Amino acid sequence: MAALVWFRNDLRIQDNPALAQACAEHDKVYALYLFPKTTFVDTHFWSPRKTDLLWRHLQQLQQDLAASGVLLKVKCHDTFSQSGSIISDFCAENGVNEVYFNAEYPVHEARRDKAVEVALKHHNVTTIIKHGLxxxxxxxxxxxxxxxxxxxxxxxxxxxxxxxxxxxxxLTQPTAKQTTVSDTPQIPDCPAPCTDTSSDWPVGExxxxxxxxxxxxxxxxxxxxxxxxxxxxxxxxxxxxxxxxxxxxxxxxxxxxxxxxxxxxxxxxxxxxxxxxxxxxxxxxxxxxxEPRLSRGENYQKQTQGVPWRDAEDDFKRWCEGRTGYPIVDAGMRQLNQTGWMHNRLRMITANFLVKDLLIDWRKGEQYFMQNLIDGSFPANNGGWQWSASVGTDAVPYFRVFNPIRQSEKFDPDGSYIRKWIDELKDVPTKHIYWPHSWLKQRNQQDYAAPIVDHSAARERFLTTFKQVKNG
The missing domain is CATH 1.25.40.80 (Serine Threonine Protein Phosphatase 5, Tetratricopeptide repeat)
Incomplete structure (x- = not known):
């Protein structure tokens, strides 16, 4: 009988325990990758750049697996709930009696995997779960x-x-027991095409x-x-x-x-x-x-659930577009929008600004990041946003509110990062780059955004609001 390796967030050959064991125990090994578009794009907010990177890598992985005698098929479908029936049908069509995969831990993925186990058991197919994540x-x-x-x-x-x-x-490497696969099936068209493919992100192991x-x-x-x-x-x-x-x-x-x-x-x-x-x-x-409730958008610190966030769509839009009038914040958001990636220090600065200067719900920022990041990871993104909002585990104390000007002076001391991403400020001297508004006004240059908020006043607003919630 044959084996199936169900690939998920483990798209590699080296140090892949599910693939290695399947190849060690079976002469015939298939591989399958499922892309549930509604779940990933509409529910989990995968960005087009992330999907594009995945799709380009799948092309290379299919070739690499074929050289080891493993046939990879890629199927697009709708939601996680269909995984069990799709895999069961694949097993029946190809004489598969054992399915190998590496465990995933967020609540929706864990529920999907349990449902697949149950479906396969009804078809007398055994599941072997490894830990490779x-x-x-x-x-x-x-x-x-x-x-x-x-x-x-x-x-x-x-x-x-x-x-x-x-x-x-x-090093764990699968043993190839078959001849090279020559007739590989065509991979479907990318379900979320991206025209902005960057050479900064090569594919292939x-x-x-x-x-x-x-x-x-x-x-x-x-x-x-x-x-x-x-x-x-x-x-x-x-x-x-x-x-x-x-x-x-x-x-x-x-x-x-x-x-x-x-x-x-x-x-x-x-x-x-x-x-x-x-x-x-x-x-x-x-x-x-x-903590499955983290997957449901809840604050880790339950006593902070009642923060009265502002409903300020115009402010949120300016933050998204990098038009807050705070250069270091705007530079980070423009890097994200233009490349799909943002430096980690800027992720903290921009998140802190949205939550504490603008008093906008951290979940809106969390979603926007996921919709644009090429490396969008739900656990890491959720953890980082809750940390910045002072509502998560190990969170930054609520009274610590980043000063965007001090942050830019410390981490971008010559202003080169700001100038790279904000074209309107490319000629501003270093002395004025962190707060350029007076310099620009003297030269009658008005193309850069005015400050969206006064930082000192916004800081006091946040501290007063959060203190009331904490003391409830």
Whole structure:
């Protein structure tokens, strides 16, 4: 009998435990990827750029799998609820008796997988579930009381302790037992086409591994110093590939593990800081697993549910378009709109501004990010927005309101990031770049937006509002 590997956010050959086991135990292996357009685009707000990246990568993955004798088929459908019947039919048509896949942890994905298990069982098809999404699956990092960690710093410490006990860092490669597949089926047209395909985002597993190798060789050592400077290429920009599973966190961690015999301890500062970013990614995935209400748009801190957010569509529109009159905020939003990506420091600054200066519901910003980010990850995006809004776990204290001018002075000291993304300010001297309005007015230049709000007054408004809710 044959096996089926159901690909999801694990679109790779290396370090893919579901694919490796299927190939080890079966001579005939099929692969299937399902794209539920309504669920992903309309409900989960996948951006066109993310879908385009996925589709380009699927073309390459199909070729790579074919070289190993695995046939990949791609099917477009409507919603998660159809997954069970589609996979059952595929198994019946191709003589498949075992289906392998890697677990996913948000509530809708977990429910989908359970429904697929039930449907397959009715057709006498066995499901084999592996863990290939995270380095440490949910449930393996617990407090002394057996609960999950609600704060990042102790989670990170415990997570590293589990990693230190991990002994299997060997590369996992599927064994090819078949002849090369020559007649691969055509992949359907992309269901959410994007005309703005960027060369900044190559596809294919080997291209991404090469990208990571360049980061390790050129940027990892200084990562702790350069990662907060948006004007330079100081980050790995692997987030979009981690989100689709083009590269495994195990592959990345193994490279770091080779740098220290006492891994995850003993790393140089840059590598240690980058490992902490992997820990943040896993922390938010664990939260999604243990707190299903996060998938329903609820605040993690229940006492903050009653914040009276402003209904201010014009202000929200100006924020979306990068026309707030605060250069660092506008630069970040324009980078997002033009490229589908935004530097992480700018994600924090723009989110903080929307919630605390404009007092607009964080969920509106969360959705806008997902609709535009090429690396949109629901757990990480949700966690980041709740952190910025001071309503999540491990959240920034509500009384900490970013001053956009101070933030730009600190992280864009010569104004080069602002000038890159705001054409109206390209000639403004560094002395005035963070707050250019007086300089522009003296020269009768009125093409840049006036300030949408007075930061000091907006800060006091937010603090008063939030304090009343907290003290309820």
């Amino acid at each position: 995270l380095l440490v699956p949910p449930g393996q990092v617990k407090t002394q009381q057996g609960d999950y960690y609600k704060v990042f710093t102790p989670f990170n410490k415990a997570w590293r302790k589990v990693l230190a006990e991990h002994t299997d860092w060997q 080997q291209s991404v591994l090469s990208k990571f190798g360049q980061f390790v060789g050129h940027s990892l050592a200084d990562y702790h110093e350069q990662r907060d400077k948006p004007a330079i290429e100081g980050t790995s920009k692997l987030s979009a590939y981690l989100e689709l599973g083009v590269v495994s966190p195990k592959t990345l961690a193994r490279n770091l593990q080779s740098l220290s015999p006492s891994f995850p301890h003993g790393l140089e500062k840059g590598a240690d800081t980058w490992l902490t970013e992997l820990a943040w990614r896993e922390f938010y995935q664990h939260l999604m697993f243990f």
